[in-house]
Amino acid sequence: MAVFTPIELDDISHWISEDFNIGQASEIRGIHGGIENSNFFLDTIQAGKKQEYVLTIFERLSAQQLPYYLELMRHLANKDIPVPKPIENHKGEILFSLKGKPAAIVSKLPGLSRLQPEAKHCAMVGEMLAKMHLAGKDFAKTQENLRSLGWWQKTIPLVLPHLNTSQKDLLTHELATQEAFFSSAAYDTIPQGASHCDLFRDNVLFDTQGSTDTSQDQLGGFFDFYFAGTDKWVFDLAVTANDWCLADNKQDLDPERLNALMNAYQAVRPLTKEEQASWPLMLRAAALRFWVSRLWDFYLPRDAQMLTPHDPTHFERILLSRRSL
Structure with a gap:
């Protein structure tokens, strides 16, 4: 998350109080991290009590694409999957316009991220990811994963000029391998449905129950569904494993974490x-x-407040490791 479109409290106070039933806006703070949208913690006061939300201004996704993500979150939340629930205005709408861009407000989940997860954290994530996949089986909307094969084919030529020879060879060879895989009959038989597609450690919260002892952690929920799409569930699981189950060398898979997740x-x-x-x-x-994705963000960045591009070589090393399996 980052801030491309700055927002001040005065920009939204009247809008919040007039259009929603969530009280009076009392504070708004930009959220550091990520690279796609402008995100803010939004605090309100209602009946003397503080309430917490997340306000997102969408910088790349269109108003036509966004109903999939927001309706998916509402669908999952209504099935007791712990995800942010979109907040409706008085008209029952969950997608709005703010500073000329699409925007949404969602509930804020409890807890904090565990960036150095233990096996038990991986197990909690694996269990809830499976429940999320099953809960989404009857979700009526479909929308392709916008960062899948078609996007790789368009984006790789843009980043190749910035790479050395070995990186170019690795990238083009892997793309060819995946093109063959995606067009195979075997690929067509793999189950699919609504998938998060970005379930990294910083997109999961654990409720600490007020304790510093990680054994008390409970899953707080999954958030940041704005890369979600209709995709192979096992791809969603692989995305999760590649981040949650890393060994100490930050590239190979750790057997204990991986077994717990799987x-x-x-x-x-x-x-x-x-x-x-x-x-x-x-x-x-x-x-x-x-x-x-990280090559694109690193070599072709956009201006933003609080923007910190991720190191693309991290996933280059992970890809090399996975190719050796």
């Missing part, structure tokens, strides 16, 4: 034979997706 996921939704067979290539696809 066992907990499959206790809820066992993988099909086709999914199991696709796992090595899905791990590579997940690594490629984020290497390309």
Whole structure:
């Protein structure tokens, strides 16, 4: 998350009090991190009590694309999956315009991120990811993952001029491998549905129950669904594994964390034979997706307050590791 479109309290106070039933806006603070949208913590006062929300101004997604993400969050929240729930205005709308751009307000989840997760954190994430996939089976809307193969094919030529020879060879070879995989009959048999597609450690919160002892942690919820899409569930699992289950060298998979994630996921939704067979290539696809994205953000950045591009070589090393499996 970052701030591309600055917002002050005076910009929204009247709007919040007139259009919503969430009280009077009392404070707004830009959120540091990420690279896609302008995000703010929004505090309000209602009946003398402080309430907390997240306000997002969408910088790249269009008003036509956004209903998928917002309706998916509402659908999951209504099925007791712990995700931010979009806030309706008095007209029942959940998508608005602010400073000429699409915007939304969602509930704020409790807890904090565990950036150095233990196996038990991976297990909690695996279990809830499987429950989320099943809860989304009857979600009526569909929308492709906008950062999947078609986007890689368009973006890779833009970043290639910035890379050295070995990086260019790795990137083009992996793209060709994934193009063949995506066009195969085996790929078509893999189950799919609504997927988060970006379930990194900083997109999950754990409620600490007021304790510094991590053994008391409970899952607070998943957030930042704005890369979600209709995709293969096992790809969503691979994205998660590539971030949550890293070994101490930050590139290989840690067996204890990986087993905890996979066992907990499959206790809820066992993988099909086709999914199991696709796992090595899905791990590579997940690594490629984020290497390309980080290359794009690093070499072709946009201006923003509080913007910190991620190091693209992190996922280059992960891709090399997954190719060795």
